Amino acid sequence: AQSVAQPEDQVNVAEGNPLTVKCTYSVSGNPYLFWYVQYPNRGLQFLLKYITGDNLVKGSYGFEAEFNKSQTSFHLKKPSALVSDSALYFCAVRDETGANNLFFGTGTRLTVIP
Amino acid sequence: NAGVMQNPRHLVRRRGQEARLRCSPMKGHSHVYWYRQLPEEGLKFMVYLQKENIIDESGMPKERFSAEFPKEGPSILRIQQVVRGDSAAYFCASSPLAGEWETQYFGPGTRLLVL
Numbered sequence: 001a002q003s004v005a006q007p008e009d010q011v012n013v014a015e016g017n018p019l020t021v022k023c024t025y026s027v028s029g030n031p032y033l034f035w036y037v038q039y040p041n042r043g044l045q046f047l048l049k050y051i052t053g054d055n056l057v058k059g060s061y062g063f064e065a066e067f068n069k070s071q072t073s074f075h076l077k078k079p080s081a082l083v084s085d086s087a088l089y090f091c092a093v094r095d096e097t098g099a100n101n102l103f104f105g106t107g108t109r110l111t112v113i114p
Numbered sequence: 115n116a117g118v119m120q121n122p123r124h125l126v127r128r129r130g131q132e133a134r135l136r137c138s139p140m141k142g143h144s145h146v147y148w149y150r151q152l153p154e155e156g157l158k159f160m161v162y163l164q165k166e167n168i169i170d171e172s173g174m175p176k177e178r179f180s181a182e183f184p185k186e187g188p189s190i191l192r193i194q195q196v197v198r199g200d201s202a203a204y205f206c207a208s209s210p211l212a213g214e215w216e217t218q219y220f221g222p223g224t225r226l227l228v229l
Contacts, residue, residue: 032216034217036220041225042222042223043118043120043205043220043221043222043223044157044205044207044220045220046217046219046220049216049217051216090157092157094216100145100147100162100169100170101147101149101159101162101170101173102147102149102157102159102207102218103159104149104156104157104158105156106155106156107155107156
């Protein structure tokens with residue numbers, strides 16, 4: 001069965017510092033991995049995905065994520081955080097053979113401190 | 115190209131009433147997914163539909179909930195005889211039949227409050 005873990009409920013980082021939001025997953029077969037961002041009272045916005053290919057994927061707003069098969073992780077990163085990056089971030093996974101739906105983590109609230 | 119549209123954005127119902135939530139997928143998308151987000155939680159899958167077909171409803175509660183995606187018009191998530199525990203944000207997502215089929219794009223959600 002698919003599952004996603006986001007071990008940190010809250011991440012605080014100073015503006016201009018690098019940020020990392022952690023995600024680990026469990027699926028049967030090869031994973032399809034996604035990051036979404038949710039601003040208050042809004043829907044989820046797609047940031048980036050890993051399907052196949054380079055382990056480092058680049059997405060919207062300067063975010064990137066690294067797929068690590070041995071550690072079953074897909075951490076979200078950004079070299080220099082902005083106050084406007086403060087939001088709720090969700091990692092999601094689906095496998096290549098099973099259900100069509102996404103399995104979401106419980107989310108990590110990122111706060112960038114000016 | 116308009117994104118996924120959902121209406122209403124906010125819906126207030128009293129216990130026992132019916133709630134109807136609508137979702138219009140992005141142009142060219144024929145797959146629709148419904149998710150529910152309870153306060154302080156991630157999204158939980160409810161149902162996956164293609165035009166006129168329910169493909170996977172493994173996440174739907176067995177009673178009171180139903181979904182459809184007719185040949186014409188939006189997808190509808192219907193909750194009969196609502197209870198307070200149905201209060202949540204309901205999100206619809208869509209993806210195309212071909213191309214970037216693996217990526218789901220989400221609507222702004224409908225926030226249901228049951229009094």
